[in-house]
Amino acid sequence: MITDNYREDEIQALITLAELEFPIDTPNNITYKTFPSNIDEAQSYFRSFRTDLTSAYKRLQTQSLVEPHKDFWILTPGGKEIAEQVRKARPPIYYWYREYHSAIENSEAFDEFSRRIFGENLGQHDFTDITQLKMMLERVQLDTGSSVLDIGCGNGKIAEYISDMTGAKVTGVDYIPEAIEIARKRTTSKSDRLSFQIGDIEDPVEAGIWFDLVLSIDSMYFSDADILLTAWKKLLKPHGKMAIFYLSLDGKDISAVLEKNSLSYDVYDLSREHWEHMQRKHISAKEMKAQFVSEGNLFVWENLMMESVSDKSPYDPEKTPMRRYLYIINNSLDSIRDQSTLH
Structure with missing residues (x-):
């Protein structure tokens, strides 16, 4: 499973950026507000399991999955592909369950x-x-x-x-x-x-x-x-x-x-x-x-x-x-x- 390759904070970081850069009307969604307009809304995806992502972004940068952009981070082309797979494996209902x-x-x-x-x-x-x-x-x-x-x-x-x-x-x-x-x-x-x-x-x-x-x-x-x-x-x-x-x-x-x-x-x-x-x-x-x-x-x-x-x-x-x-x-x-x- 794709999620076996990443820590929980890295998974959340990838999904957060995916939700901000290319949001979808997420299947199997319970209570999560799709198409978030800011970081806080994007991270509500994880409910009570939301974690600090500061170090996760830095680790993902060493894997060429994210890169700095203005005051935050964006996914690289390779990162977008991985983030899409991770989001499919961890829909919002996963955290609800x-x-x-x-x-x-x-x-x-x-x-x-x-x-x-x-x-x-x-x-x-x-x-x-x-x-x-x-x-x-x-x-x-x-x-x-x-x-x-x-x-x-x-x-x-x-x-x-x-x-x-x-x-x-x-x-x-x-x-x-x-x-x-x-x-x-x-x-x-x-x-x-x-x-x-x-x-x-x-x-x-x-x-x-x-x-x-x-x-x-x-x-x-x-x-x-x-x-x-x-x-x-x-x-x-x-x-x-x-x-x-x-x-x-x-x-x-x-x-x-x-x-x-x-x-x-x-x-x-x-x-x-x-x-x-x-x-x-x-x-x-x-x-x-x-x-x-x-x-x-x-x-x-x-x-x-x-x-x-x-x-x-x-x-x-x-x-x-x-x-x-x-x-x-x-x-x-x-x-x-x-x-x-x-x-």
């Missing part, structure tokens, strides 16, 4: 909220509740001989739940160091069947390791679907499966990409359940705002509100393009079946 996983670990408000909305606190930052997890597990049929790769595992509680329920060996991969550290500490006594590592979504594990199940719970949005499915397919054993929970805001699904990759699949439409989930989430979040604020976790509450809807009307597919699906995917193009809803 670092704060998020640290915040929810000891949050009583989040624990109560999760039990109300998801049925259990598994550190969810998505829309997958216990009912949907059990549905998925019924369809993939894991046992003590199964191996699972959970891509975008967060704090590892869902991976732990899956292993506890099935006995399967589960490897969790996430690019947030705080999340992986939390997962490792919590599951030390279960290290015979649970492991966690920092990894990239496009290249999560080293070559030569294959799994019975590759699981993606709302993690496909962080890259191109075709790139991810091509990479993840290579991680499957001959009769392995993928389970992908996927939310589409515009109604588009990933069926064409699956067929391009010669992957057969069953698809379960969870859109109605998703709409009702967001309605419940809105009600509970409004009721619990004071609890989140008292913990200093207003930003967590704000995100929960972003993931909810205040509209109290029943789900109507004609009025909202939003769709949510569970794909159970096989390795060969044998059959394609559509299941209309959770059952």
Whole structure:
């Protein structure tokens, strides 16, 4: 990974200059003000992890990545190329997630909220509740001989739940160091069947390791679907499966990409359940705002509100393009079946 070659302050220095010189409407952005007009706004990208960059610029100068310009620094042509790669690897949401996983670990408000909305606190930052997890597990049929790769595992509680329920060996991969550290500490006594590592979504594990199940719970949005499915397919054993929970805001699904990759699949439409989930989430979040604020976790509450809807009307597919699906995917193009809803 490109970020392995640089210190954290150097990474922040490169991203800061990239944001000032060639800003973009950053994908996967939460709360960060894109197109900053000054250094302070650019460095808000890093939230509470913002650090002093004085010495970083000087080190980057020795690598010919930056050069002095008036009273500050600018990227060299080579520096621009590196900065663009670093920014892609560390979008604003990376720093948001670092704060998020640290915040929810000891949050009583989040624990109560999760039990109300998801049925259990598994550190969810998505829309997958216990009912949907059990549905998925019924369809993939894991046992003590199964191996699972959970891509975008967060704090590892869902991976732990899956292993506890099935006995399967589960490897969790996430690019947030705080999340992986939390997962490792919590599951030390279960290290015979649970492991966690920092990894990239496009290249999560080293070559030569294959799994019975590759699981993606709302993690496909962080890259191109075709790139991810091509990479993840290579991680499957001959009769392995993928389970992908996927939310589409515009109604588009990933069926064409699956067929391009010669992957057969069953698809379960969870859109109605998703709409009702967001309605419940809105009600509970409004009721619990004071609890989140008292913990200093207003930003967590704000995100929960972003993931909810205040509209109290029943789900109507004609009025909202939003769709949510569970794909159970096989390795060969044998059959394609559509299941209309959770059952």
